[in-house]
Amino acid sequence: MTTLLQVTGLTKQFAQHKVVDDIHFNLEEKTSTALIGPNGAGKTTTLSMLTGLLRPTAGSVKMLGNDLHANIGFLPQYPQFHPWLTALEFTEMAAKLNGVAAKKAKLEAQKTLEFVGLGTAQYKKIGSFSGGMKQRLGISQAIVHKPKLLLLDEPVSALDPVGRREVLDLLKGLQQETTILYSTHILNDAEEMTDQLLFLQNGKLVEQGTLREVRQRFDKQNYVIEFGSEEEAKLFANPSNHVIGCYVYIEIVNEEPTMKKLLQRLSECPYTIRKVERQTASLEEIFMEVAKKA
Amino acid sequence: MMEELAKVPWAVIAPLIIVQIILMIVALIDLRKIHATNGPKILWVFIIIFANLLGSIAYFIVGRKQS
């Protein structure tokens, strides 16, 4: 994998308050990265600095081998359009402003609008668009010039469940072609579409890595064993185990030896064992852990 | 009354009235098409019709929501 974007020591300070505090990360080509964190963590500020709309107080953003400004597509959280223009006119203008040749721009714009599902609405004025349509148009203006890096600020948070599903699928379709960095506070979305996670809290990057790495680091190695009855579960459990009904929750700290011991106990015990399952922590839980740690 | 009406120099007044009416109609057409106004639409209908020149100007400057 080749690195596309290098962010070093990025900081933004408003008055005395550091909204983004010395963050470092790289984006590899054709991967998608989720920037997650609670509201006010500095996600939008970080993205704004990457787009060049906001000047960093310190630090730098470098796109290797290319001019950053000309090679990004940006979708703000609440994209606002010029209501008098049609979807096609706006997308075509966006393409031309990013240097797509005038002859090709209209065709590219039409293809992109078709791709985001606005093919039939392309000649309508944006003023009459619904929220979901504006979000699609927002995506189309961000991708029409085929940017190397796509920056999306909360791309699906404002949408209803159906719209969210559709837009997420759209974005997944783009994953193979371009590098994506998007922010979200909805962890399920991040879980669905991400190679790298960046946890932002109070402006600091408190955790980063691939989904697997982060998981391994934070996984509590919980196992659930389901017994035939509640009595059996109670009889099997140690005082340190957590019992709910016929389920026993066991936390394994030192995996290898403890695991073997557990298996031995299980094979020797006379009770009915219906299921043994390892629980993977959801991003939600990891998120809570990270938040607690920070 | 009819005599007085006939005395009005219509050839002179007509362009003035026509321009005013066009302005009012343009404002009303725009109001019909526009997605959002500052304040209720019906209020603007009255302002445009009854405060003719000033009403139309006011509508074009502050009546329309830009986003």
Add this chain to the structure above:
Amino acid sequence: MRGFNVLLQKEFREAWRSWKFLWIPLVFALLGMSDPLTNYYMMDILNAVGNVPEGFEMLMPELMPLDLIQASIGQFQTIGLLVMMASFVGAISKERANGMATLLYARPISFAAYFLSKFVVMSTICFVSILAGFAASVYYTSILYGTLDIGALLVSFSTYYIWLLFVIAVTLMMSASFKTVIATTCAFTVIFVGQIIDMIIGIFWTISPWKLASYGIAKFRGTIEMSDYWWSLVITLALTIICIGIGIVMMKRNASMIKI
């Protein structure tokens, strides 16, 4: 000047579809009509309103056709400018505040191109507007008072247009520099308070952009020095260019004021 044509097209479309090319000229046409009409029918209006004592003979000054064009320019100078500036002053600051600028500023556009595209469209609207205003005024003046000299009209029209270019440049520069409310205050102060100051103590100088609006006709009448006229013209054009320059710089500097 990257993207100038594209941005110009966008500005034209917006101005056209929001009826700016129609309603502002119509307002100017009405302003142009009002002075020749009200002056001509003043006596009738007074009679119709009543309360004119028997035998009352108002001493109406004998008005020459050029006086009425001058009076119409006076109308453009107050209500006309008010309408024009009010509808232009948000051009940059409002786009920043409501987030519409974000999608453009995030692209590699040239701020000079964006600023100038707005300037060109506004000057075109102004051109059409005072054309309509002058036409209306000339139409009524010529049927009610008598014919006008084409040369005088051309000179006063083009002189007034140059003053308007200055007004647009000031308005846009303020819009680029400040938020809408402050921009409005500053632009109105420069243009209107400037006019008032020029009116009160303006006798001490003869060269100023604020005098230009009346210099077109004054030049034709020969009531001013030619050099004063030309110097005022040159200074106004120079200030217009300076305002455009400052406006572009401020637009770029304030790019981070946008709502994201």
